[in-house]
Amino acid sequence: MKELTIIFPHQLHFPHPALEIKRPVVLIEEALFFTQYHFHKQKLILHRASLRAFQEMLEKKGFSVSYIAATDPMHELSAYLKKLAKNGLKNLHFINPVDDWLQLKLSKNAKQLKFELTEYDSPGFLNTLREVEPFFEKRKTYFQTDFYCWQRKQRNWLLDQHGKPVGGKWTFDDQNRERYPTKNSPPALPTMKPNKQVKEAIEYVESNFPKNPGETKNFNYPVTHEQARDWWRDFLETRFKDFGIYEDAMTIQHTWLHHAVVSPLLNIGLLEPTLLIKDALEVGKSKKIPLNSLEGFIRQIAGWREFIRIVYEREGRKQRSTNYWKFTRKIPSSFWTGKTGIHPIDHLIETLKKNAYTHHIERLMVLGNFMLLCEFDPDDVYKWFMEWYIDSYDWVMVPNVYGMTQFADGGLMTTKPYISGSNYLLKMGDWDKKKTTQLENGEVVSWTEIWDGLFWRFMDKQRGFFLKNPRLGMLVKTLDKMNPDRKKRLFEVANAFLLQLDRTK
The missing domain is CATH 1.25.40.80 (Serine Threonine Protein Phosphatase 5, Tetratricopeptide repeat)
Known part of the structure; x- marks a missing residue:
């Protein structure tokens, strides 16, 4: 096999620029998409079912298609490429993966194993x-x-x-x-009746990835081009x-x-x-x-x-190696179980368990906001978002986590961190401000008091940063004018909550 087209789980375009009817095709459940992290079960179902449906479509059109599952040792790209090179591979055709790790695997192996790479622009974006x-x-x-x-x-x-x-x-x-x-x-969203690929994918994921987060019973995403177009048209109409x-x-x-x-x-x-x-x-x-x-x-x-x-x-590459605030706190298990005691966070984690999805404001101004106030290690935050979201990919999450939500890059793409107190959440949502949680010392406090305590604590600790910006500096001045007893109370609640996080594995 001198020439081959390789298609990764995020490249199910049709027409596909790297396809040629006389050239064999391989679809691969590559490790970066299946086993690198404990991805949400519904994300794995989406990949498995859509890949299998894509395989069936290509075979009906006359393509010769091979399939490598995540249960096969060859699903790790480097191992597979070594096997191909040993069998005489001269030229590998592929779409630009828009994935730094995948691109490095391809280029490194091509150089070491002495085969050519023919790369095509991705139809998944408007621009090159x-x-x-x-x-x-x-x-x-x-x-x-x-x-x-x-x-x-x-x-x-x-x-x-x-x-x-x-x-x-x-x-x-x-x-x-x-x-x-x-x-x-x-x-309501359209209801996707499970086809044979979805049914098989659910069994496959439950069997091979039983400990991954999320539920499988609510899976309701398109897995074919036809289903996806129907889904899209429904949005336009309704x-x-x-x-x-x-x-x-x-x-x-x-x-x-x-x-x-x-x-x-x-x-x-x-x-x-x-x-x-x-x-x-x-x-x-x-x-x-x-x-x-x-x-x-x-x-x-x-x-x-x-x-x-x-x-x-x-x-x-630069963003993912930054940690502007130098935060190192690890995300505790409560952010996987949905038992943090913070009403909006726990609600969204339960939503993620069921659907592997929340919309962009919930990601930025609830989850990302709170994680920054908790001073979590941005690498942990990146991994958390990669594992929970059905639409998470390296190109999505590196800028969104290290840049947008955690400001770990120090302002490469935003002028200020996206943080707020509980007032923003109450203004934009119907969160129950009466919900409470019990701290380790037995005290029962509202989630809003914890959130506000964390917000003002962050403002106080990073006052040097905020005072450099006239608009943001006003918040520091507001803090300094706050009633001393109120300020002391907020800081005590915030510190008690963070101490509780640190004691939770």
Whole structure:
């Protein structure tokens, strides 16, 4: 076998640029996607079922397809490539993996084993690094809004005849922050009837990965291109209209709200961003979708998603080796069991167990926010998010954890850490502020008091950083004006909670 196309679990594109009918194909449950961490069971089900469905589709189209399961020692790429080289491999065809570890495995083995690599651009993104180089060259910091506006201008998206943004401004983010009305009930997600691949994948995961986090019984994600397109069309028809206004809302009553929930499908190639942008613009015009919904969705795909990938490719190695705050606290088991005693955190962990998914504000302003206030080691935070989320990949989580949520890179892509007290959560969600937890000393305290104590403690410990920024410095001044007894109480509660974390394995 002199030439071969290799397809990894996150590259199920069709058409696929590396496919050639006369060239054999291998699908591989590579270790980085199956065994590197204890990934959520539903993520493994998604990968297994979608890979098997993709295999069936390719074979029906006349391709010769081999499959390597995670139970096979050859699922570790280096071992498999050595076997291929021994059998005469001369050229390996593949899509750019947008994964630093995978790229290193490929290039290192190709050099050592003396075979060629033929790499193709990924259809999973709107841009190649070559295309954005003129914009990003010589930049030492990265700002999503700048890139997003440039992207819109380059592609003539949502511009008027004069090249100005439709609606008079580039972003309607300030119109994406409404609290979800108690009386409202969002449209349900489509129900995915388990096909034979899903049924087999559930058995496979339960048998081979029984100790991984998460439940399998609630699995309800598309695993074929056809299912994914139906899922996407359902969003356009039922949830797109109110996506914008409630984009940042949180509620314990509803998991999905008006979100598209397409990131798990985009990130493995069952959907592609070019299709989503095209459809969103067309439906936005024909169905008169509110501009804050249309622009908000375009910003998520063409702005944030592309931006995160580019930051990863350019700065990921640097980011993942940073720890600006020098935090070393380990995440205790309560963040896997959902027994932290902090109402919003425990609720979201229970949601993750069932669905392997929460939306972006819950990740950033609840989970990431609280983990930063707890001073967790950013490497631990990265691993936690990688294990719990169905749409987690290295390119997603390195910038989002080390940059966005933990500010471990010191401000490479944000000007300030995303932290808040409990007021923000209560403003944007229906969290029960009466919920309490018992500390080790027997005292019963509200979760809001712990959260606020951690917030002001963080502000006090890092006051040198915050005072450098005039707007953030106002918070330090607020702290200094706080009633001394109130301040003492908050710090005592915060320290008691952190001590409790340290004693929990």
